[in-house]
Amino acid sequence: MVAGHPPPARGRLVRRLALxxxxxxxxxxxxxxxxxxxxxxPATVQIPFRATLQILLHQLSLGRLxxxxxxxxxxxxxxxxxxxxxxxKLTLPEVLLAMIVGAGxxxxxxxxxxxFRNPLVDPYLLGIATGGSLGVAVVExxxxxxxxxxxLDPAAAFVGGVATGLAVxxxxxxxxxxxxxxxxxxxxxxxxxxxxxxxxLLYNPVRAEQLTSWLLGGLLSGYWPSDTVAFALVLxxxxxxxxxxxxxxxxxxxxxxxxxxxxxxxxxxxxxxxLASLLTxxxxxxxxxxxxxxxxxxxxxxxxxxxxxxxxxxxSGVVGALFLVAANDAASLSFPHSVLPVGIFTxxxxxxxxxxxxxRHRRRSFGGGP
Amino acid sequence: MRGERAATVALSCEAVSxxxxxxxxxxxxxxxxxxxxxxxxAGPNGSGKTTLLRSALGLVDGLRGRVSLLGEPLDSLSIRDxxxxxAWVPQQESLNEDVPLNRYLLYGRYAHNGxxxxxxxxDLAAVERILEQIGLADRGEExxxxxxxxxxxxAVLGRALAQGAPLLxxxxxxxxxxxxxQLDLLERVRSLVRAERVTVVAALHDLNLAARFADxxxxxxxxxxxxxxxxxxxxxxxxxARVWGVDAELRRDPASGLPYxxxxxxxxxxxxxxxxxxxxxxxGGGGAASRYLRALADAGFELTxxxxxxxxxxxxxxxxxSLPTAVELPFAPLGRAARQRHRELLGAARAIVVSPFAVGxxxxxxxxxxxxFVGGRPTFLVREPPIAARDFAGGAASSLYARFLKExxxxxxxxxxxxxxxxxxxxxxxxxxxxxxxxxxxxxDR
Numbered sequence: 081m082v083a084g085h086p087p088p089a090r091g092r093l094v095r096r097l098a099l100x101x102x103x104x105x106x107x108x109x110x111x112x113x114x115x116x117x118x119x120x121x122p123a124t125v126q127i128p129f130r131a132t133l134q135i136l137l138h139q140l141s142l143g144r145l146x147x148x149x150x151x152x153x154x155x156x157x158x159x160x161x162x163x164x165x166x167x168x169k170l171t172l173p174e175v176l177l178a179m180i181v182g183a184g185x186x187x188x189x190x191x192x193x194x195x196f197r198n199p200l201v202d203p204y205l206l207g208i209a210t211g212g213s214l215g216v217a218v219v220e221x222x223x224x225x226x227x228x229x230x231x232l233d234p235a236a237a238f239v240g241g242v243a244t245g246l247a248v249x250x251x252x253x254x255x256x257x258x259x260x261x262x263x264x265x266x267x268x269x270x271x272x273x274x275x276x277x278x279x280x281l282l283y284n285p286v287r288a289e290q291l292t293s294w295l296l297g298g299l300l301s302g303y304w305p306s307d308t309v310a311f312a313l314v315l316x317x318x319x320x321x322x323x324x325x326x327x328x329x330x331x332x333x334x335x336x337x338x339x340x341x342x343x344x345x346x347x348x349x350x351x352x353x354x355l356a357s358l359l360t361x362x363x364x365x366x367x368x369x370x371x372x373x374x375x376x377x378x379x380x381x382x383x384x385x386x387x388x389x390x391x392x393x394x395x396s397g398v399v400g401a402l403f404l405v406a407a408n409d410a411a412s413l414s415f416p417h418s419v420l421p422v423g424i425f426t427x428x429x430x431x432x433x434x435x436x437x438x439x440r441h442r443r444r445s446f447g448g449g450p
Numbered sequence: 451m452r453g454e455r456a457a458t459v460a461l462s463c464e465a466v467s468x469x470x471x472x473x474x475x476x477x478x479x480x481x482x483x484x485x486x487x488x489x490x491x492a493g494p495n496g497s498g499k500t501t502l503l504r505s506a507l508g509l510v511d512g513l514r515g516r517v518s519l520l521g522e523p524l525d526s527l528s529i530r531d532x533x534x535x536x537a538w539v540p541q542q543e544s545l546n547e548d549v550p551l552n553r554y555l556l557y558g559r560y561a562h563n564g565x566x567x568x569x570x571x572x573d574l575a576a577v578e579r580i581l582e583q584i585g586l587a588d589r590g591e592e593x594x595x596x597x598x599x600x601x602x603x604x605a606v607l608g609r610a611l612a613q614g615a616p617l618l619x620x621x622x623x624x625x626x627x628x629x630x631x632q633l634d635l636l637e638r639v640r641s642l643v644r645a646e647r648v649t650v651v652a653a654l655h656d657l658n659l660a661a662r663f664a665d666x667x668x669x670x671x672x673x674x675x676x677x678x679x680x681x682x683x684x685x686x687x688x689x690x691a692r693v694w695g696v697d698a699e700l701r702r703d704p705a706s707g708l709p710y711x712x713x714x715x716x717x718x719x720x721x722x723x724x725x726x727x728x729x730x731x732x733x734g735g736g737g738a739a740s741r742y743l744r745a746l747a748d749a750g751f752e753l754t755x756x757x758x759x760x761x762x763x764x765x766x767x768x769x770x771x772s773l774p775t776a777v778e779l780p781f782a783p784l785g786r787a788a789r790q791r792h793r794e795l796l797g798a799a800r801a802i803v804v805s806p807f808a809v810g811x812x813x814x815x816x817x818x819x820x821x822x823f824v825g826g827r828p829t830f831l832v833r834e835p836p837i838a839a840r841d842f843a844g845g846a847a848s849s850l851y852a853r854f855l856k857e858x859x860x861x862x863x864x865x866x867x868x869x870x871x872x873x874x875x876x877x878x879x880x881x882x883x884x885x886x887x888x889x890x891x892x893x894x895d896r
Binding site: 332383 | 508509529530532534536537538540544545548549553557558561564583609667715728
């Protein structure tokens, strides 16, 4: 236990939160410029910073600013249309999707860590990753629906993830669902589904690339429709989860203390588990399994903004967004001419960061077990 | 009338039984706590104190019996409504989040907050008042991690107080505190009871603290309530011996007149049966009582024997079992001193057993004396051998035997039946308060 120090005062908290939000917006905006400028994107086209900026402002202002978005650059008039498409229809949706998914994972991780009072819980607690993989595999391998829509894989991943989550919840159902029971049920059912997945792949080896990408979180490619769906999910489910701040605060004192103070601990636990798992399954359906964002974001927030869950939940969303968009940039910067799945990069960058955090915090208690 | 009565009873437990994995943690416990009383819950580790408190909070699964809070059955109250009636200071609260003290106290206002949880002026005022009450008025902005052990416990008390519930349950609130902080905490609790009519039930290990601060002490042992009443009536060396297995001396503080116990040494492990039932007196002589004494001792009963002649084989059995007894010289008629002692033992007994001893002129008093104590005490006579065959007093024994039966004594055959009947007879009456302390609510106006 560290010696006590005054927790951050309110004014400083507000400033830090504003800084976080500002940084996230700035990084997001900057990412679009960065990804396109200087040949960083594995595309055959290079778009100068100035053109990118002008295209963005032109589109955002609904054409009022920079009526000729490519003016002042070397672009030929015929190029300008394709540049606009690249900026507006490919790159910006990708950056936004990274932010939306990061936010979803951050919120989901924060609330799950909160109800289990366990800093090692991540959004995939209920086996959603394996379930989603199986969903994608079934669709990809067997091509169940003939029309290949860009929402088909996500839909399959979502259904697989949610179904697995529910199965784990049912398997672990008991008088008091402890984190151990849930983890064990999750692990057991994940192994079962992994077995089924291996079987499917064994007989259909050729069509495994899409699935591998999903498993590695490599499908981070946005389209406006998928962005919209993901955004709606985060807005609704994340918003609902944000309402549990006071309950989560009290749960940190122990579920029975919380109940004696008026919190229906069992109901809150089930509701948060369901909402957070739906959110996780919903957002990763578009991108594949992205690790560490949901695990690390709440830690950063608690370290920086204190432990009031009314703040931790939304702030973990902001940090998750920042983290994933930065990881996406870093992945593109480090390996400019190949598509490195961002899930690999969050692990590569996230793990050392997490270890440093653990090392600096090893004396600090994050609260007992479940 | 019912409403009026309901309003004055803060907590009522009726025949509450709890079992964990088939092992009984509480058995048929009755407890009624009037508003404004400070009740200490005492008993050795594992006696069911915490379980009883958790039962009153609705935290125990599979509870049998009825628990009511301020007249409302616990089952019919929502979790939020329970929180508005009863608050809890648990044995251990994991208070290791880095939150400011005043924020932490606001956690306790949860049940009062609106749907979106905005604290209003009333909540903030409550926190200010509680900071004052727990003596941490200038520390509200500090992290709870910065508090010392004693301050922390006061903070937990404050968090419970913030609930504004009329009933407060404390589970070993002083167990990690030094002497000064123990007194400080209990003084604060006492003054809350006095000033705000809060009702408090506190599990306390320290009987001297319990005697000092509580209006009433309830003693649990192996899940049974074994004593209940004002401290001066409940605390006795005899209780300490049979419940805690400790030989203690009872003294009185000359300044306050309060009883305090000074433990001297550990005795043999106390028997749950003996602690529940109190002593059983066996009348014997000539070896007739020995097999009954051994059977009852094996079953865990606390025993006394009388009146016996020295060198008699019953007297040897009594000595082997270290039982209190009344004795007379060999072959002499039972004299005044022996009979007086015998009557004392009979008076202290919860039940009487008359073993099938041979009755002659020297020991006829062994039937005369117990007869006066049969009223109100379960009394058992052993049927075989029949009284006619062992009446060497010219028919006097037979007529006394008949009078026992008229007084309500019952006949049994053999040790097994005796143990079974005795357990039943005493088990049925064990829910009534022990004779030493018959007035659980009497201390209300202390």
